Amino acid sequence: MAYSEKVLEHFQHPKNVGTLDKSKTTVGTGLVGAPECGDVMRLQIEVDPSTQTIIDAKFKTFGCGSAIASSSLATEWLKGKTIEQALTIDNMDIVEELALPPVKIHCSVLAEDAIKGAIADYQSKIGIAVTAMAAAH
Amino acid sequence: MIKEPMRVYLDNNSTTPCDPRVVDTMVPYFYQKPGNSASRNHPFGWEAEEGVDYAREQIAALLKVDPKEIIFTSGATESDNLAIKGVFEMYRSKGNHIITVTTEHKAVLDTCDKLTEAGAEITYLKVAEDGLIDLAELEAAIKSTTILVSVMWANNETGVIQPMKEIGDICEKHGVLFMSDATQAVGKIPTYPKEIGVHLMAWTSHKMYGPKGVGALYVSRKSPRVKVTAQMDGGGHERGMRSGTLNVPGIVGFGKAAEIARLEMHADAERLSKLRDRLEHELTSRLEECYINGNVNHRMPHVTNISFKHVEGEGLMMTFNQNIAVSSGSACTSASLEPSYVLVALGLGDDLAHSSIRFSLGRFTTEEEVDFAVEKLVAGVNHMRDLSPIWEMYKEGVDLSNVQWSEH
Numbered sequence: 405m406a407y408s409e410k411v412l413e414h415f416q417h418p419k420n421v422g423t424l425d426k427s428k429t430t431v432g433t434g435l436v437g438a439p440e441c442g443d444v445m446r447l448q449i450e451v452d453p454s455t456q457t458i459i460d461a462k463f464k465t466f467g468c469g470s471a472i473a474s475s476s477l478a479t480e481w482l483k484g485k486t487i488e489q490a491l492t493i494d495n496m497d498i499v500e501e502l503a504l505p506p507v508k509i510h511c512s513v514l515a516e517d518a519i520k521g522a523i524a525d526y527q528s529k530i531g532i533a534v535t536a537m538a539a540a541h
Numbered sequence: 542m543i544k545e546p547m548r549v550y551l552d553n554n555s556t557t558p559c560d561p562r563v564v565d566t567m568v569p570y571f572y573q574k575p576g577n578s579a580s581r582n583h584p585f586g587w588e589a590e591e592g593v594d595y596a597r598e599q600i601a602a603l604l605k606v607d608p609k610e611i612i613f614t615s616g617a618t619e620s621d622n623l624a625i626k627g628v629f630e631m632y633r634s635k636g637n638h639i640i641t642v643t644t645e646h647k648a649v650l651d652t653c654d655k656l657t658e659a660g661a662e663i664t665y666l667k668v669a670e671d672g673l674i675d676l677a678e679l680e681a682a683i684k685s686t687t688i689l690v691s692v693m694w695a696n697n698e699t700g701v702i703q704p705m706k707e708i709g710d711i712c713e714k715h716g717v718l719f720m721s722d723a724t725q726a727v728g729k730i731p732t733y734p735k736e737i738g739v740h741l742m743a744w745t746s747h748k749m750y751g752p753k754g755v756g757a758l759y760v761s762r763k764s765p766r767v768k769v770t771a772q773m774d775g776g777g778h779e780r781g782m783r784s785g786t787l788n789v790p791g792i793v794g795f796g797k798a799a800e801i802a803r804l805e806m807h808a809d810a811e812r813l814s815k816l817r818d819r820l821e822h823e824l825t826s827r828l829e830e831c832y833i834n835g836n837v838n839h840r841m842p843h844v845t846n847i848s849f850k851h852v853e854g855e856g857l858m859m860t861f862n863q864n865i866a867v868s869s870g871s872a873c874t875s876a877s878l879e880p881s882y883v884l885v886a887l888g889l890g891d892d893l894a895h896s897s898i899r900f901s902l903g904r905f906t907t908e909e910e911v912d913f914a915v916e917k918l919v920a921g922v923n924h925m926r927d928l929s930p931i932w933e934m935y936k937e938g939v940d941l942s943n944v945q946w947s948e949h
Contacts, residue, residue: 407859418928421928435930435947436947437946437947438947439890439895439941439946440890440946441891442855442880442891444930444946445930446930464928464929464930465928465929466852466853466856466925466929466930466931468853468856469855469856471853471856472928517947
């Protein structure tokens with residue numbers, strides 16, 4: 405199976421690899437997947453509380469090329485978005501952007517879950533009602 | 542020095558390159574000698590038949606058997622099907638019980654599974670952590686209705702070699718037929734069915750430097766005289782066990798490959814085991830947390846299967862797959878997301894199975910290529926670990942078994 409150009413680009417030059425300080429109240433962390441399933445994604449956001457805007461996003465992913473590309477793309481999309489805008493990111497947007505084949509759709513689902521998980525973590529830290537839960541799969 | 546892009550093929554358990562000497566032998570049989578070996582009334586047929594007969598002798602010499610005991614097929618999958626289904630149908634009146642092993646190839650497992658629809662009872666023996674079966678468990682599983690024991694000679698994923706002689710002795714003692722899928726072993730290590738007590742043996746040409754599309758089934762003719770029911774109806778070729786016009790060029794090439802293997806396999810094995818050990822030593826000494834899968838004392842000389850902890854195999858392969866061809870036990874492309882059932886049968890956690898890479902060297906692998914592969918692997922594993930959240934957690938001392946994972 406050949407990978408799309410965009411998957412290859414994100415895989416070879418992943419954007420925003422790294423770790424944010426999860427003890428900060430302005431940082432939300434989403435950790436999804438399981439080693440037994442062959443995919444673990446950790447996506448973190450740092451939010452400016454005054455504007456509810458995501459000012460930074462980082463990821464680390466254990467998984468195949470498509471999983472790494474999906475998380476790299478997700479962090480790119482998150483930066484500069486408000487929480488409200490970030491919640492509208494749908495896994496199918498990632499599928500389309502990266503031209504993922506059907507067997508790799510779960511990678512995009514994982515990325516969407518990681519986004520929602522990071523936002524939920526941030527919201528619970530600052531004590532506001534969690535807007536969206538990661539979809540159960 | 543190596544000029545990039547260099548392509549290094551370390552996936553010889555999937556298929557081997559066809560040896561150029563084999564190709565040279567085959568070429569005349571496509572145009573100059575186009576006959577059908579079953580045509581008895583003209584020289585075209587005769588020379589094709591001569592080519593097939595000679596190949597049968599070359600193959601028989603490799604196995605130390607009678608040429609008449611070799612049945613040509615399209616490959617190992619067909620041979621496995623013919624052996625197992627053919628024995629079941631032929632000996633149905635004697636019993637319906639077949640014993641095999643959880644780490645067999647799908648061509649054996651799915652064939653056995655299919656036979657349950659026809660009333661077969663199948664026992665699947667487990668393997669220990671090193672990939673070997675328990676002989677006492679095998680003997681205990683044999684009962685009055687047992688007609689066949691099917692155990693692969695060497696495993697495709699780990700290279701682990703089963704205690705064939707001991708299994709043969711047990712089968713002999715209980716009067717049960719012994720069949721072996723020897724696809725990964727023939728032409729690479731000695732495989733003499735008569736010395737071992739194997740009555741049926743399946744394998745293919747394209748894993749021993751011959752062409753694809755041709756394989757064989759060894760069927761013992763004497764003590765015991767074994768017969769299998771044909772699985773295809775037609776012209777009654779191959780002593781009635783496998784109809785269909787013979788693949789003459791393929792068979793001629795298969796024969797040449799067998800002759801080369803007979804003369805060179807010992808030297809190849811010695812050279813390759815040194816290269817394999819070098820590969821293994823370099824990787825395990827330069828990278829932390831790598832584990833060799835399967836028994837290291839009972840395995841094929843050219844194979845190693847290594848798990849690189851906290852790195853996913855398919856992702857790892859993507860870091861070097863323009864240059865290095867290997868296989869992974871991770872099956873991220875399959876809908877089930879199930880990792881290799883062979884490695885799971887060895888008791889590896891799914892996480893380590895997802896992190897495994899199989900390296901299979903071959904006759905044309907050089908030391909320079911192995912060293913190149915080591916560099917690519919070390920760089921790839923380090924890159925993937927820099928990206929891996931679980932490697933980071935492991936390094937921070939987090940006990941990963943206590944983490945609440947969200948399985949999906």
